Amino acid sequence: MNRPQPVERMVDIIKKLPGVGPKMAERLSYHILKMPQGEVERLIDAIQQARGKMKNCNICFNLSESDPCPVCADTAREHNIICVVETPQDLIAVSKAKDYKGLYFVLGGALSPLDAIGPDDIRIAQLIKRLKSGKITEVIIATDTDSKGETTALYLAELIKPMGITVTRLGYGLPVGGDIEYADELTISRAISGRKEM
Amino acid sequence: MNRPQPVERMVDIIKKLPGVGPKMAERLSYHILKMPQGEVERLIDAIQQARGKMKNCNICFNLSESDPCPVCADTAREHNIICVVETPQDLIAVSKAKDYKGLYFVLGGALSPLDAIGPDDIRIAQLIKRLKSGKITEVIIATDTDSKGETTALYLAELIKPMGITVTRLGYGLPVGGDIEYADELTISRAISGRKEM
Numbered sequence: 001m002n003r004p005q006p007v008e009r010m011v012d013i014i015k016k017l018p019g020v021g022p023k024m025a026e027r028l029s030y031h032i033l034k035m036p037q038g039e040v041e042r043l044i045d046a047i048q049q050a051r052g053k054m055k056n057c058n059i060c061f062n063l064s065e066s067d068p069c070p071v072c073a074d075t076a077r078e079h080n081i082i083c084v085v086e087t088p089q090d091l092i093a094v095s096k097a098k099d100y101k102g103l104y105f106v107l108g109g110a111l112s113p114l115d116a117i118g119p120d121d122i123r124i125a126q127l128i129k130r131l132k133s134g135k136i137t138e139v140i141i142a143t144d145t146d147s148k149g150e151t152t153a154l155y156l157a158e159l160i161k162p163m164g165i166t167v168t169r170l171g172y173g174l175p176v177g178g179d180i181e182y183a184d185e186l187t188i189s190r191a192i193s194g195r196k197e198m
Numbered sequence: 199m200n201r202p203q204p205v206e207r208m209v210d211i212i213k214k215l216p217g218v219g220p221k222m223a224e225r226l227s228y229h230i231l232k233m234p235q236g237e238v239e240r241l242i243d244a245i246q247q248a249r250g251k252m253k254n255c256n257i258c259f260n261l262s263e264s265d266p267c268p269v270c271a272d273t274a275r276e277h278n279i280i281c282v283v284e285t286p287q288d289l290i291a292v293s294k295a296k297d298y299k300g301l302y303f304v305l306g307g308a309l310s311p312l313d314a315i316g317p318d319d320i321r322i323a324q325l326i327k328r329l330k331s332g333k334i335t336e337v338i339i340a341t342d343t344d345s346k347g348e349t350t351a352l353y354l355a356e357l358i359k360p361m362g363i364t365v366t367r368l369g370y371g372l373p374v375g376g377d378i379e380y381a382d383e384l385t386i387s388r389a390i391s392g393r394k395e396m
Binding site: 001002003004005006007009010012013014017018019020023024026027028029030031032033037040042043044046047048049050051053054063064065071087088089091092095096182 | 199200201202203204205207208210211212215216217218221222224225226227228229230231235238240241242244245246247248249251252261262263269285286287289290293294380
């Protein structure tokens, strides 16, 4: 006997989510089947609401309910420094360090030749366009410290330095091979104050 | 800076799902925000369809698209033997062993005094009612082999044996402390042929 077709279909779709294997997908599916109707409606509503309300800021490409986002619209911030991160989650992690008063740019990923992710697959052209149009004096590269993030950082440095803009990389304090999103606030604070020119 | 409120709400709801921690919930939420609209619609439709179509069979309480389910409605099966399992997933695992031609009963969990789950919280009354009404000669108890499953098995045996029904427990082959759902088919086949009276 196999799972009934409607359950099979739900498991098939859920197991494609990141970090969810077949057993986890089965567990989640049977749990969802047993949940009170109100809870399922809240889950679906939360997904639909979030997708309906969140958009990319056209300046920094962070996810935001408004465009431009509150950070880009904040005239009290230093508009001549841009911190480049891979994902919106990384941006939130850096912002929690509080030492940083500049703006951001979300690449939407990192270069990864093995996964066939090249410069056209992340927002490198949009970043360069923004740097050309503004009065940017420094770009802090806060990509992950794994090989993809390092590759991306080196690529960006080569591209941006000839534009006469100072390019820095988050400095000591970051564990090598790690994921910026999971770094603690103190580590990120140290990395910001210890950033080095590339 | 914290996550925007719509994202926060989605993370909060997703992290309550079993086996999903806060980081996993965040990862899933941002993934869902990036998914193509068609994929999100398929995910939501699969959940709604499965919940709409699946019901409990009124005889065995397995999840099924029909009531009674195809197993209970199958006159070719041995209607005098019932295999008692904790969950629909366990039922599917036992059915894959193919040695078993009887019927089933899904308890909907196991006794767990530490979690305050007592006899009234699983379908023990419904099982006894079914045993009283039918011509059942044997009950095979296939609850998990962890402490909750063993407790439940002992409790059921005490309850059912005075009714003049043979009570057996899946026999050798099952690893102690394990979860029936994850056992391989051969192990379950051996456990069925080696079942012992309690």
